[in-house]
Amino acid sequence: MTTPTPAERSAGQHPARPRTPADIRRWRRYLADERAEAAVYRDLAGRRTGEERDILLALAAAEGRHEQHWLDLLGDDVGRPLPGDLRTRLLGWLARRFGGVFVLALAQRAEARSEYAEEADATAAMAADEQIHEEVVRGLATRGRNRLSGTFRAAVFGANDGLVSNLALVLGIGASGASQQTVLLTGLAGLLAGALSMGAGEFISIRSQRELLEASTPAPSAARALPHLDVDANELALVYRARGMAVDDAQAHADTVLARLAAAGTTSGATEADLHASHAAEEAAGVAGEDDDLETHGTAWGAAISSFCFFASGAVIPVVPYLFGLHGTTAVVVASALVGVALLATGAVTGLLSGTSPLSRAVRQLAIGFGAAAVTYVLGLAFGTTVS
Template identity: 65%
Template sequence: MAAGSPTSREVRRWRRYLANERAEAATYRDLASRREGEERDILLALADAEGRHEEHWLTLLGDRVGPPLAGQWRTRVLGWLARRFGSVFVLALAQRAEARSPYESDDDATRTMAADERIHEEVIRGLAARGRARVSGSFRAAVFGANDGLVSNFALVLGVGATGVSNQFIVITGLAGLLAGALSMAAGEYVSISSQRELLESSAPSPGRGGALGHLDVNANELALVYRARGVSEDEASAMADAVLKDHQLDSGLGTDEHEEVGSARGAALSSFAFFAFGALVPVLPHIFGATGFEALAISAALVGVILLSTGAIVGLVSGGSPWKRAIRQLLIGYGAAAVTYVLGSLVGIWLA
């Protein structure tokens, strides 16, 4: 804690912290207004905690508070997104914002405030995880569908173009690759998620199991075997079975994982088809509009690069990681695959010449 009269630099820093705390509290309230029940209560509690931090800086500033300052640009963007979307993307951004708290190394912030910020990060991580689980199926199909469409058809168009065939042939090949890939992706997503759901349903307890409770031999208590078969230790299984026999309620502990989110097979298939088709169309567009040779290659590469960077950044944001690292990784992988295909196509063209 600063001693004596604070310097102008310290006052500016405190005022900046105050502005950020106010902006973060407003963001959590905006998010809470779009939710109900437990999540709403959690977000309001976070807003109250930011309010306590705000009081700390107000106390330090005293009559030096001055006119309200705007928070950092990240905090302002977060607030804008919260007011308009309130989605898992905003929670992921909030998680990163909490992780960047400067209070850990600032002597003017209390240890309690620094600890609060660390806990806030974990709270937001938990809320973001719920949101990620809810959108996991369709989001995964959309992002990876678009990415696969971009990379596979870009590589296909480059590889075929490198052999020296006509522009018309490249367009036909690209559109065929779009349709075949989109249908394959949609079918794969539908089968994958349907199979996963069927596996989970086959692991669920039988609906008529409760009728056997009144006829079980309490001395043998074979109900304990059910729990042991599900991975519970022998002693714990016996205790759980005894409790169930007393209450005649067999539901406890016998269900599948409540947090297992499978998503809609039809929704994932449609998302996968649409986004793969969109991604696969991008590399073909320059050829459709008449561009040829190096010009078509350069335009395709630029368009594909922008979208690869965008999808990589989105994945980074939703996962709570660095969007820039994910974006660059996505770009390098996509361009790398296309470059290999282009070289192979060139070799085939030389061999056929």
């Protein structure tokens, strides 16, 4: 088989060899996948408004151009429509019913799996499109990740802390030879104490972070004083320099702000944003700056409640066998199995949302959790042997 030249690939032609039945099957599969991917983006766009909707519809249109490429190659051999691959169909089902950052994260991984870079019958432009599509979807998914990152971080950390710490506690006490009632009470006490501690810790952490951000926000009274500053002295430049702006840049930005306020002839145009040295750069880049920081960290109550609930939901799992009257080795095995499944699930979700492999994150989560539990279990065995 002759390798196509760059010009032939760009034109989507490969005249050096005739088409084969294997080519037709492969092209039909690509056609089905492009149709399914375009449908996914249209379904996601249907659940959004504004800029995100326009971006998703543009992605669907791009997949439509790829679809036309395979239609042109197939000609009369297009045959009956085929379904897309299983992963794309599952993605479409999720997009129609849920949307959200989880589906965008899956779409990001799907774009990363494109075969066009190695496909002789795909154009170079198509291969480049798929690479750029991954970055576009990554950007959309990042917006969603930022919106939920504060509460989600507390939820994931809370659930995993509950799973690992209470499994370690229960196995350690159980291995020491304590009765089933003692292990159960210990597990429930660990659940409550840990959930309260996690909730309080998250509340203090997020509230403290917000207070630090608020402490850096210019005072409204200072903004109201701006129109009355001596234009020649222009001490506003000192504010910008104190916030890290270079001397010349600070002077130029201060001149611009004061000129605008003077032209307005009123104090109503002065805002706290005028005192931010980085405001002009943020405005030019379309970045919300401080508001994004607050959004990313989430609310203190939201993080605290999420952390409490998810720690409790994780910590109750190791206790379940003892709630049903199991004890000894049977309870240990059942508790470990239940926690193992939960660790795999939380690890996979974390990997998915972070854009990495769900499998590797799930295995890592399982190894860390079981490693910590194994240490306390061995210590419990040693302690029980010593006491007896």
